[in-house]
Amino acid sequence: MKQKWIRPQTTIEKFVPDEYIAACWGVCCDTDWSNNYEEWQGDYSKGVTHDAAHCGNPSNQVIFDDDDDGIADRMIETGTDGLGNLNCTIYWNESFSGIRNIASVKPGDIIYWTTRASDGREWNHKGTVFRTNYDRPNHS
Template sequence: MREYVTPRMTGETFASNEYISVCWGVACDVSWANDYEQRYEFWDGGNVSHASDHCGNSSNQVIYDRDNNGVGEAMVETGTSGLGTLECTIYTDYDRYTGRFTGQTSASQVKIDDLIYWTTSSGSRTWHHRGTVTATAEGHPNRS
């Protein structure tokens, strides 16, 4: 007579099925940015404006740390109403008299809680933003 042995698990190995990279979010201060565009005459009749459901959402501007070493590799803006993904040029300050952003820097120099300035461009239009870097993008704690 044969004896049936009930199958049992003797070990478990986790195998991820996706690559996850850490990213930080940056919400644009849309009130400041819209005032900036108007004050320094970039407004273009409202064609260069900022909205809380676009650049004002921290998951629309992200700084990627793809190798999870705490150093950002790139900053991009998504959710741009048909403009695609836009590269961000990052700055550390701006001149209140001329309106020029100053201290161009790279994503690798940016840290969580930094107040940064950045520009995005599409065609002949350039948007000027300001915001604080947060640990995760709003609504996407493990965005990849």
């Protein structure tokens, strides 16, 4: 005997759109070092500047652990001065030549990263990584 057809029904529970679990480290830009770097390479006068309210604020560097394995997968800069969210590319040293896999970053490391705006300007940052989650000492 055939079953009775009932309308297909989908119910979403605990729906949290686009919410990722943050990795357990953070970083803020050493704005003095970074402004000196921009001056040295001639970009400071072109509006490539760093300040405490933007990249210097640790809350503005958001590190994502997309698969919740305790290892960072990507970093973006939020709270920019009208530039929207910017993807960060992390490097091993101040020459900004070798891209560093974000998964290798751990608290205590000094990291270098760049952000690029849609108008072509590129910022060079430096910062010391600090731990944000003391409940999970075995993680990042």
